[in-house]
Amino acid sequence: MKAYIMKRLLSMIPVLLIxxxxxxxxxxxxxxxxxxxxxxxxxxxxxxxxxxxxLGLNLPIYEQFFHWFTGVIQGDLGTSVYxxxxxxxxxxxxxxxxxxxxxxxxxxxxxxAIPIGVIAARRRGTNIDSVFMILAMLGxxxxxxxxxxxxMLVFGVHLNWLPVAGYQSLSAGxxxxxxxxxxxAISLGAIQAAVISRMTRSSMIDILSMNYIKxxxxxxxxxxxxxxxxxxxxxxxxILTILGETFGSLITGAVxxxxxxxxxxxxxxxxxxxxxxxxxxxxxxxxLVAATYLVLNLIIDLMYGVVDPRVxxxxx
Amino acid sequence: xxxxxxxxxxxxxxxxxDIKKERRxxxxxxxxxxxxxxxxxxxxxxxxxFALIAPLVSQFSPLELDPANRLLKPSSDHxxxxxxxxxxxxxxxxxxxxxxxxxxxxxxxxTGIIGTVVGLYAAxxxxxxxxxxxxxxxxxxxxxxxxxxxxMAVLGPxxxxxxxxxTLAKIPVVARIVRSSAxxxxxxxxxxxxxxxxxxSLRIIWKHILPNTVSPLIVQISYVFAIAIILEASLSFLxxxxxxxxxxxxxxxxxxxxxxxxxxxxxxFPGAFIxxxxxGLNLFGDGLRDLLDPHSNKSIK
Numbered sequence: 001m002k003a004y005i006m007k008r009l010l011s012m013i014p015v016l017l018i019x020x021x022x023x024x025x026x027x028x029x030x031x032x033x034x035x036x037x038x039x040x041x042x043x044x045x046x047x048x049x050x051x052x053x054x055l056g057l058n059l060p061i062y063e064q065f066f067h068w069f070t071g072v073i074q075g076d077l078g079t080s081v082y083x084x085x086x087x088x089x090x091x092x093x094x095x096x097x098x099x100x101x102x103x104x105x106x107x108x109x110x111x112x113a114i115p116i117g118v119i120a121a122r123r124r125g126t127n128i129d130s131v132f133m134i135l136a137m138l139g140x141x142x143x144x145x146x147x148x149x150x151x152m153l154v155f156g157v158h159l160n161w162l163p164v165a166g167y168q169s170l171s172a173g174x175x176x177x178x179x180x181x182x183x184x185a186i187s188l189g190a191i192q193a194a195v196i197s198r199m200t201r202s203s204m205i206d207i208l209s210m211n212y213i214k215x216x217x218x219x220x221x222x223x224x225x226x227x228x229x230x231x232x233x234x235x236x237x238x239i240l241t242i243l244g245e246t247f248g249s250l251i252t253g254a255v256x257x258x259x260x261x262x263x264x265x266x267x268x269x270x271x272x273x274x275x276x277x278x279x280x281x282x283x284x285x286x287x288l289v290a291a292t293y294l295v296l297n298l299i300i301d302l303m304y305g306v307v308d309p310r311v312x313x314x315x316x
Numbered sequence: 317x318x319x320x321x322x323x324x325x326x327x328x329x330x331x332x333x334d335i336k337k338e339r340r341x342x343x344x345x346x347x348x349x350x351x352x353x354x355x356x357x358x359x360x361x362x363x364x365x366f367a368l369i370a371p372l373v374s375q376f377s378p379l380e381l382d383p384a385n386r387l388l389k390p391s392s393d394h395x396x397x398x399x400x401x402x403x404x405x406x407x408x409x410x411x412x413x414x415x416x417x418x419x420x421x422x423x424x425x426x427t428g429i430i431g432t433v434v435g436l437y438a439a440x441x442x443x444x445x446x447x448x449x450x451x452x453x454x455x456x457x458x459x460x461x462x463x464x465x466x467x468m469a470v471l472g473p474x475x476x477x478x479x480x481x482x483t484l485a486k487i488p489v490v491a492r493i494v495r496s497s498a499x500x501x502x503x504x505x506x507x508x509x510x511x512x513x514x515x516x517s518l519r520i521i522w523k524h525i526l527p528n529t530v531s532p533l534i535v536q537i538s539y540v541f542a543i544a545i546i547l548e549a550s551l552s553f554l555x556x557x558x559x560x561x562x563x564x565x566x567x568x569x570x571x572x573x574x575x576x577x578x579x580x581x582x583x584x585f586p587g588a589f590i591x592x593x594x595x596g597l598n599l600f601g602d603g604l605r606d607l608l609d610p611h612s613n614k615s616i617k
Contacts, residue, residue: 018454029470137602141595143546145553146587149573153584157577164576251459256550260573270462271554274469282466290457 001305008301012294019290020072020283024065027282033057034081034277055081068283077287078280082273087284090269097167098258098265100177102250104185106243109192114239116193117200122227124205132197139194144253148187148260155183165262184261188253192246199242203235236307244300251289350607356600363593367413376404378411378563387579397581399571408563409586415564416545416593419478423544424537426483431490432533436521438491439498449495452488460485464547465556473559482547486540493536497529531608538601542594549590565590 035051036043052058056067071078077087120132142150156164162183168176207213208231216226255267262268266285273281347353371378376394382402390397396405434452438445455463464481471477501507502525510520545565551557552566553573560567565586572582 014450015453015457018450019457022454023458023466026466026470137598138591138595141542141598142591143549143594145550146569146590149569149576149583150587153576153580157580249460255459255461256554259554271465274465286458286462286466289459289462290454293457293459 005298005302008298012291012298015294016287016291020069020287021065023283023286024068025061027279028061028064034279068280072284072287077284080273080278080281082276082278083281087280090281091266091285091288094264094266094269096169096265097181097263098251098254098267100170101181101184101188101254101257101263101265102247104181105189105192105250105254108185108189109196110243112189113193113196114200117197118204118227118232120197120201121204121208124201129201133201136194136197139190140198142190143256144188144191145256145260147190148184148257151183151187152260167261167263167265180261180263184257184263187260188250188257191253192250195246196239196242199239200235203238204231207231207235233307237304240300240303240307244297247293247296251293346607350603352599352603353607354603356596356598356603359592359596360600363413363589363596364417366410367417370410371407371414374404374407374410376407378403378407379561380404387575390581396585397579399568399582400575400579405568405581405585408568409565409589412563412565412568412586413589415475415558415562416548416566416590419475419482419548420541420544420593422479423482423486424541426479427486427490427540428533428537430483431487432494432526432529434487434491435494436498436525436529439495439502440517440521440525445495448491452491455485455488458485460543460547461550461554464551465554468551468556473556475558475562478548478551478557481551482544485547486543490533490536490540493532494529497532498525501525501528535601535605535608538597538604542597542601545590545593545597 033048033052035048035055035057039047039051049058056064059067068078077091079086080090083090116132116136120129123129152164155161162179164183167180170177213226213231216230217223221230251266254265255270257263258265258267259271266289270282270285272278273285380403382398385394385398385402386400388394388398388402390405394404394406396409399405399408434448438448463485464478467481467484468477471480507520507524510524515524548557548564549566549569552564553570555567555570557566558564560571568586569583572579572586576583
């Protein structure tokens with residue numbers, strides 16, 4: 001097990017290396033120079049040249065890369081020239097809203113999707129099944145930022161139940177924290193819920209047609225126990241895979257959803273950094289997001305073993 | 317001798333033609349009996365017609381400013397109302413349809429071609445596989461939208477650049493699908509037999525492996541089309557996509573958000589078209605998957 005985890009962690013290194021190289025050179029291709037963006041339009045050429053010198057922007061690009069990369073290996077992601085703080089600190093300051101949003105959205109989606117998927121599988125072919133699956137199809141077809149706008153229009157503008165923009169941290173009280181996140185989380189969670197419920201349904205249908213389920217039923221095991229103890233646990237593997245795969249789309253969605261609701265999260269951090277040509281922030285944040293994504297997928301792979309002992313045995 | 321063999325060949329070829337015809341009829345039948353595919357195709361067809369005809373029918377230009385008639389409610393004059401600059405929303409949504417669908421089609425074609433080439437060669441040459449798949453891992457570890465925003469920042473906001481950015485973000489997905497089905501085909505005995513006969517790699521890859529990867533590819537492409545529409549709308553909504561004043565569904569939504577308290581129609585109409593388009597493509601893709609892949613068909617039953 002330990003060896004397996006080590007192997008997986010090691011295999012992340014080349015991927016992160018490529019991400020690092022790719023993001024560095026891509027970012028440095030962006031036209032416009034950070035020094036003149038920071039100093040504004042009134043700066044004299046001499047001032048710009050001075051700041052460029054200070055930031056190391058006049059070095060050859062490979063030297064800049066080398067400089068940045070040795071820092072990254074030592075755990076130093078660089079300093080934001082615009083916000084004048086270490087990138088890691090900026091990241092940590094902005095991760096709160098994004099993480100709260102992502103967790104809330106994932107929670108909402110699992111709570112809605114798994115019961116729907118299980119019920120649809122049990123009542124396959126009935127009207128309930130069709131209604132659920134049509135809803136899921138519709139949910140998959142609404143981009144989260146669009147759902148965000150529509151929810152904002154209904155619950156924020158017309159009914160005036162919830163605020164349409166802003167964020168307060170948990171320290172401001174649970175309700176104050178939650179009321180800003182409910183709409184973004186629903187709009188982000190809906191698409192997840194659609195994908196997960198479809199996966200749960202088809203995975204449950206596969207399992208329910210297996211012989212051991214028939215055996216269990218024949219032995220007189222109660223319907224509820226058959227569904228939840230025998231079938232559901234075994235259908236979790238594909239569901240877990242989907243959870244991992246959709247994390248990427250959760251982050252993607254979060255970036256735009258944050259913009260819609262003016263949440264000060266990672267999405268805003270990166271988008272602002274791109275317009276400000278704040279190289280260190282873009283590079284560092286994207287690298288951290290990519291690393292999070294890879295680690296999350298590893299955790300999901302490890303959870304297979306928890307859910308299904310057969311996977312654990314095979315891996316040795 | 318020669319004559320005889322000619323006869324058999326022509327016999328076989330008529331027989332083959334019959335079988336082909338029958339197969340085609342069967343396929344059409346199955347196609348029509350699959351509700352998802354039919355509904356998806358109808359939706360897409362309607363949308364395509366709308367994109368082609370509506371801009372011609374509309375009596376207003378999508379760019380003409382009319383400050384006196386700002387934010388008018390939908391009426392018989394302005395079917396979808398007017399926007400914050402007094403431009404006719406129907407005309408803007410209709411022209412936006414051309415932009416969005418155009419981006420979607422271009423991205424689908426480009427990712428289809430490039431993804432297929434990358435996927436096939438990665439599957440065939442294992443050294444290449446390691447390199448290409450690590451690159452695609454890296455590209456896939458980026459959230460789509462961040463990658464696209466970064467690329468747009470490099471290239472500048474232009475419709476063509478939206479196509480490039482979305483294509484780059486989506487090539488790995490297509491390449492992976494093609495690669496995984498090509499890997500299965502590659503291990504088949506008949507490929508081994510071809511190699512033993514001395515067939516070149518070009519012939520094996522393009523004539524014998526490619527046809528077996530087409531159906532998952534087509535299904536995937538219909539999803540890529542849908543994602544391209546969503547990404548274009550997201551990019552334009554963030555202000556990094558189709559530049560104003562040209563209309564696209566995304567940048568109409570952006571304008572609409574500013575006046576969301578005064579003009580629901582600027583959010584609802586372009587939004588409805590996005591949902592309509594993506595829903596049509598998803599239905600089409602799902603149905604096509606069931607149609608082409610007997611395995612998933614079983615699980616649906």
